[in-house]
Ligand SMILES: Nc1ncnc2c1ncn2[C@@H]1O[C@H](COP(=O)(O)OP(=O)(O)OP(=O)(O)O)[C@@H](O)[C@H]1O
């Protein structure tokens with residue numbers, strides 16, 4: 001295993017295209033830099049519109065970047081193409097906010113969990129079936145859920161399936177954009193605990209965007225605070241919580257997103 005960090009992002013600039021008659025917009029992300037060590041979780045917080053999703057989407061190569069670099073385990077990730085890109089993509093598992101939108105209503109849970117492996121060219125087999133049951137059980141669901149469909153699950157159960165699917169190709173990095181925001185408050189902590197357990201048992205690295213500031217501070221090794229496209233704080237989670245360098249971060253951690261201070 002290489003000793004390079006899981007992710008090394010330098011001076012990343014993301015700017016959406018202007019509308020037909022609109023002036024050139026400001027960058028949605030204005031020179032973001034951070035590192036994510038292997039086996040660690042980086043919590044990304046900041047008010048709505050601060051650029052969190054844009055940052056994740058650019059790292060997933062779903063958005064073009066205007067400048068900067070992203071190295072994934074030392075590889076120049078933004079330059080990869082073709083087969084090299086397809087196989088490197090397997091290193092990243094993705095979980096989004098709404099499990100009902102991300103899971104096909106037509107497929108059974110078994111088919112949903114098999115999909116990434118089938119897409120890779122693997123054939124259905126007893127060992128694939130065992131693997132799928134294992135993924136489901138690692139995510140806290142019993143094997144008899146395999147023949148259900150997503151609409152027959154609660155929000156928390158559906159999000160567990162989405163997490164299991166993201167793990168199907170055994171990624172080293174998980175990218176999660178508000179994985180608990182669509183869930184009942186009572187379920188949010190259970191999902192965050194599951195993520196924390198998976199991180200330990202599988203040695204996962206995670207980029208976790210959430211509005212749940214108290215929780216993210218607890219499960220993150222490092223914290224990154226964004227405001228209007230800028231990274232205004234990045235450091236070890238205990239350090240940022242104990243001694244934030246910005247008044248905005250102090251308020252964010254004390255008052256949540258009802259923060260009065262502008263960055
Ligand atoms: N497809 C798009 N086209 C143009 N501008 C966009 C697009 N998506 C986002 N933006 C703009 O980019 C900025 C950052 O948006 P982004 O979705 O990254 O914020 P966010 O931090 O994820 O917010 P939220 O917490 O509400 O999800 C915002 O000003 C937003 O209006």
Ligand SMILES: [Mg+2]
Pocket residue numbers: 052053054
């Ligand atoms: Mg967002």
